Amino acid sequence: MEDRPPVSEPPRGQRSVFVADHVRDLIVSGKLKPGSRISERVLVEKLQISRTPLREAFKVLEGEGLVSIRPNAGATVVALTLEAVEDSLEILIGLESIGAERTVKRATPEAIDEISHLHDQMVAAYEKRELMTYFHLNQEIHQKIIDAAQNEALSRVYAGESARIRRFRFAGNHDVARWERAVLEHTQILDALVRREGPLLREILRAHHLSGWRAARLALEQAPETDA
Amino acid sequence: MEDRPPVSEPPRGQRSVFVADHVRDLIVSGKLKPGSRISERVLVEKLQISRTPLREAFKVLEGEGLVSIRPNAGATVVALTLEAVEDSLEILIGLESIGAERTVKRATPEAIDEISHLHDQMVAAYEKRELMTYFHLNQEIHQKIIDAAQNEALSRVYAGESARIRRFRFAGNHDVARWERAVLEHTQILDALVRREGPLLREILRAHHLSGWRAARLALEQAPETDA
DNA sequence: GAGCGGAACATTGCATGCAAAACCGCATCC
DNA sequence: GGATGCGGTTTTGCATGCAATGTTCCGCTC
Numbered sequence: 001m002e003d004r005p006p007v008s009e010p011p012r013g014q015r016s017v018f019v020a021d022h023v024r025d026l027i028v029s030g031k032l033k034p035g036s037r038i039s040e041r042v043l044v045e046k047l048q049i050s051r052t053p054l055r056e057a058f059k060v061l062e063g064e065g066l067v068s069i070r071p072n073a074g075a076t077v078v079a080l081t082l083e084a085v086e087d088s089l090e091i092l093i094g095l096e097s098i099g100a101e102r103t104v105k106r107a108t109p110e111a112i113d114e115i116s117h118l119h120d121q122m123v124a125a126y127e128k129r130e131l132m133t134y135f136h137l138n139q140e141i142h143q144k145i146i147d148a149a150q151n152e153a154l155s156r157v158y159a160g161e162s163a164r165i166r167r168f169r170f171a172g173n174h175d176v177a178r179w180e181r182a183v184l185e186h187t188q189i190l191d192a193l194v195r196r197e198g199p200l201l202r203e204i205l206r207a208h209h210l211s212g213w214r215a216a217r218l219a220l221e222q223a224p225e226t227d228a
Numbered sequence: 229m230e231d232r233p234p235v236s237e238p239p240r241g242q243r244s245v246f247v248a249d250h251v252r253d254l255i256v257s258g259k260l261k262p263g264s265r266i267s268e269r270v271l272v273e274k275l276q277i278s279r280t281p282l283r284e285a286f287k288v289l290e291g292e293g294l295v296s297i298r299p300n301a302g303a304t305v306v307a308l309t310l311e312a313v314e315d316s317l318e319i320l321i322g323l324e325s326i327g328a329e330r331t332v333k334r335a336t337p338e339a340i341d342e343i344s345h346l347h348d349q350m351v352a353a354y355e356k357r358e359l360m361t362y363f364h365l366n367q368e369i370h371q372k373i374i375d376a377a378q379n380e381a382l383s384r385v386y387a388g389e390s391a392r393i394r395r396f397r398f399a400g401n402h403d404v405a406r407w408e409r410a411v412l413e414h415t416q417i418l419d420a421l422v423r424r425e426g427p428l429l430r431e432i433l434r435a436h437h438l439s440g441w442r443a444a445r446l447a448l449e450q451a452p453e454t455d456a
Numbered sequence: 457g458a459g460c461g462g463a464a465c466a467t468t469g470c471a472t473g474c475a476a477a478a479c480c481g482c483a484t485c486c
Numbered sequence: 487g488g489a490t491g492c493g494g495t496t497t498t499g500c501a502t503g504c505a506a507t508g509t510t511c512c513g514c515t516c
Contacts, residue, residue: 060288087382090381
């Protein structure tokens with residue numbers, strides 16, 4: 001009666017995944033500042049794991065473009081400029097364009113039902129003003145639309161790029177007017193999806209991302225958090 | 229005089245990179261069969277390194293989609309079906325479409341000169357029937373066209389997907405008639421690039437990849453190497 | 457006082473040890 | 487005869503130790 005498992009310790013076999021998820025959250029949520037060095041020792045103590053899985057997690061995050069590892073000098077949080085975020089966003093929009101056309105052709109009714117259900121949940125979260133829940137459901141919907149295209153490579157690449165710039169896009173959600181408009185746009189997205197109108201879906205998605213980014217960019221320029 | 233450095237041993241600080249490169253080559257070249265399990269012990273002995281950098285390399289390769297790691301069951305080479313390769317190719321074509329439009333707008337004269345130079349080298353390799361040299365220069369040209377768009381995310385994602393399916397596309401290069409046609413197409417590509425005609429470049433690239441893939445697919449279907 | 461050198465300290469890269477999980481083969485039971 | 491449980495072996499996951507590299511700070515020199 002001296003072992004203490006108050007914090008559920010990560011299961012053997014995926015400790016590095018657990019760590020990667022945790023560190024990714026720290027970066028995406030902004031708790032780890034861009035450009036700052038990530039101390040192995042601090043995280044090891046905080047997460048109660050050894051350096052081996054932590055270092056494996058760093059490799060994963062490096063592959064995702066979230067951290068940069070310099071030999072003998074540790075891992076640092078990649079500092080993205082607004083231009084770099086726009087570059088990623090351009091890719092994401094391009095990928096969604098490809099995905100949209102394919103999704104309307106290939107999506108199973110079950111997949112569309114699931115997206116529809118997520119949409120309802122998201123609207124509910126909006127009405128309860130639960131920003132965090134809304135944001136996560138929002139991300140999930142976009143990913144599911146891509147997944148419905150049934151192109152594994154597309155899903156994987158989209159998920160990666162999406163995670164990379166997630167925290168920047170989050171910045172656009174704080175304005176209430178923008179939030180309402182985003183929900184409206186999502187209703188249009190769902191509508192185009194249900195009616196399987198590919199080109200329409202593609203254009204709505206494009207406009208949705210661009211207007212979302214305009215709002216985010218505005219917020220970021222006022223309270224910059226992206227220093228090189 | 230008893231230390232033996234006959235094979236240059238990897239420098240400290242990037243041993244996992246060295247290992248990842250090596251294993252990637254083994255996979256891309258087909259020496260490690262799709263679906264087969266990769267034994268840590270065998271590679272450790274072969275590369276004369278310890279398991280730690282090897283396991284880090286596995287994480288990197290997993291991120292690239294080349295291997296799959298199951299907890300407690302080791303790493304296996306991902307077995308791509310022809311459909312999966314086509315999915316990746318669809319993404320690559322989409323990315324090149326985005327890149328082409330951007331490259332004609334943003335490419336520096338130096339970048340175009342460099343691509344032009346690579347093109348000449350590639351034609352020379354073709355005339356000397358040096359397939360391997362040709363193939364590598366070919367890959368490099370496509371990557372440089374993308375890089376000239378000056379979108380870091382695009383370059384990174386393209387490089388990743390490209391590496392993933394490299395060995396499958398290589399299969400299309402063995403037919404001499406196809407080879408000649410590919411060189412011709414590349415001349416058109418360079419021409420469109422120099423004249424900075426975006427839509428034209430995009431369409432030529434698309435057609436180039438599709439006809440290349442048709443040839444590769446034909447070869448692969450005759451001598452299948454992609455078993456699940 | 458500023459610049460330089462080096463010694464003490466901190467951090468990283470990698471090898472290795474140990475324990476848990478998976479795997480394999482055999483014997484037993486139904 | 488086939489399924490199943492069990493002991494030994496192999497392999498993996500993780501922790502830790504050690505050597506090499508990087509960092510810092512203090513004294514020395516100019």
